[in-house]
Amino acid sequence: MTTTLLAIGTRKGLWLATSEDRRSWSLSQPHFLMTEVPSIGIDTRGGRTRLMVGVRSEHFGPTVAHSDDLGATWTEPDHGSIRFPADTGAAVERIWQLQPDSVDRPGVVWAGCEPISVWRSDDGGEHFELCRGLWDHPHRSEWGAGYGGPAAHTVVPGPDATVHVAMSTGGVYRTRDGGASWEPRNSGIATPFMPGPPPEFGQCVHKIARDAVVPTRLYAQNHHGVYRSEDDGDSWTSIAEGLPSDFGFVMLAHPHSAGTIWVVPLVADGERIPPGGQLAMHRSDDAGASWRRLDDGLPAQEFNAVLRDAAAVDAGDPVGVYVGTRGGEVYASADEGETFTQVAGHLPDVLCVRAAVLP
Amino acid sequence: MTVRVLLPRLLSECTGGRTSVALDLPAPVTVCALLDALAAEHPVFDRRVRDETGALRRHVNVYVDGEEIRRLSGLQTPVPAGAEVMVIQSVAGG
Numbered sequence: 097m098t099t100t101l102l103a104i105g106t107r108k109g110l111w112l113a114t115s116e117d118r119r120s121w122s123l124s125q126p127h128f129l130m131t132e133v134p135s136i137g138i139d140t141r142g143g144r145t146r147l148m149v150g151v152r153s154e155h156f157g158p159t160v161a162h163s164d165d166l167g168a169t170w171t172e173p174d175h176g177s178i179r180f181p182a183d184t185g186a187a188v189e190r191i192w193q194l195q196p197d198s199v200d201r202p203g204v205v206w207a208g209c210e211p212i213s214v215w216r217s218d219d220g221g222e223h224f225e226l227c228r229g230l231w232d233h234p235h236r237s238e239w240g241a242g243y244g245g246p247a248a249h250t251v252v253p254g255p256d257a258t259v260h261v262a263m264s265t266g267g268v269y270r271t272r273d274g275g276a277s278w279e280p281r282n283s284g285i286a287t288p289f290m291p292g293p294p295p296e297f298g299q300c301v302h303k304i305a306r307d308a309v310v311p312t313r314l315y316a317q318n319h320h321g322v323y324r325s326e327d328d329g330d331s332w333t334s335i336a337e338g339l340p341s342d343f344g345f346v347m348l349a350h351p352h353s354a355g356t357i358w359v360v361p362l363v364a365d366g367e368r369i370p371p372g373g374q375l376a377m378h379r380s381d382d383a384g385a386s387w388r389r390l391d392d393g394l395p396a397q398e399f400n401a402v403l404r405d406a407a408a409v410d411a412g413d414p415v416g417v418y419v420g421t422r423g424g425e426v427y428a429s430a431d432e433g434e435t436f437t438q439v440a441g442h443l444p445d446v447l448c449v450r451a452a453v454l455p
Numbered sequence: 456m457t458v459r460v461l462l463p464r465l466l467s468e469c470t471g472g473r474t475s476v477a478l479d480l481p482a483p484v485t486v487c488a489l490l491d492a493l494a495a496e497h498p499v500f501d502r503r504v505r506d507e508t509g510a511l512r513r514h515v516n517v518y519v520d521g522e523e524i525r526r527l528s529g530l531q532t533p534v535p536a537g538a539e540v541m542v543i544q545s546v547a548g549g
Contacts (some may be wrong), residue, residue, distance in 0.1 A: 155514040156465075156504065156512065156515070157502065157503060174498040179507040187507050187508050188507070
């Protein structure tokens with residue numbers, strides 16, 4: 097019997113749900129009540145489970161806490177996990193992403209933060225060091241702020257020393273030397289929100305994901321535009337045909353199979369609701385060449401958006417798919433999105449979900 | 456000199472459960488020096504009220520004998536002997 101953990105980060109706290117079959121769920125009492133939880137990392141490498149959360153109080157600021165006992169107790173270093181060095185004159189506003197690296201790099205965890213910055217931990221997420229190469233990047237003064245704030249919201253570690261970062265607004269950047277140097281990688285991605293031809297950087301990327309089998313294949317959901325890259329981000333081509341809209345925030349890639357991805361379309365930047373007021377995920381099994389609507393078990397009426405990290409997959413077989421709305425509803429699928437059951441309802445706005453089959 | 460500091464109940468888990476402390480500090484005392492003294496004993500409390508640049512968080516207010524320090528000299532506001540200093544969250548929130 098395996099247990100699956102689903103962590104739900106909301107505007108006002110963290111809830112943990114567990115299930116043996118991913119259809120019937122047991123929901124915890126809230127953790128970190130009255131603080132937003134915009135980022136969660138579940139690290140199951142090495143046969144242990146570490147939960148990491150980026151929490152933020154409107155009054156008392158952000159911090160990173162971790163738990164090695166499934167939330168029974170939480171720990172944070174006295175002087176904080178993520179602190180800008182004094183010479184930067186900067187202060188962390190929000191931790192947007194906590195991303196464990198691969199099993200080949202145990203202990204390595206990446207963080208993406210606001211203001212736009214990427215951090216690396218070598219001790220399992222207890223202490224992070226600022227990636228100076230991106231912080232000192234000459235493009236910095238030209239990066240903008242999305243509605244949620246200027247943030248490196250997605251960090252996607254890859255093979256060797258490759259890491260892709262997505263920032264709003266700035267677009268996709270890639271390092272091939274572990275973070276020492278970074279190059280924009282947005283060729284082919286349109287910028288319909290600004291005049292003129294698409295620039296080298298400045299795109300408003302909402303989420304990127306890497307194909308689990310073909311690591312040089314990436315997928316991106318942009319602020320209008322859904323794309324695939326076959327060359328590690330060097331160039332992007334549209335895969336939006338067949339979707340009801342090219343707007344949305346979510347991009348999920350299958351953890352085992354090549355070419356399977358999920359998105360959650362919203363109507364448009366000026367109408368951020370599911371098309372027709374009906375929540376649906378769309379899955380492609382051919383890297384975006386075609387799409388199929390999945391809505392069995394999702395509500396017939398839903399006028400709330402799904403935020404960029406409010407959807408996730410686990411690594412089960414078949415893969416579990418999870419989605420939460422700004423209306424506080426959370427749904428789980430034990431069959432790769434074919435059918436969903438409700439995990440929780442009437443929670444605060446769901447900011448992020450992460451799930452893992454526990455070792 | 457002795458200064459009495461009232462701490463927000465919301466942060467009591469960072470202050471060993473205490474919601475007020477009496478600090479003995481060498482004069483002259485500023486709000487910054489007072490927070491530094493608190494930080495030595497309660498570093499997590501300090502991170503909650505000041506960011507890593509040392510700035511008071513936007514939605515945290517500090518009063519010295521009833522006067523909000525942003526209307527005075529900020530963290531350099533002098534704290535007289537026998538003063539009561541209140542650290543409290545602002546009315547921000549949703």
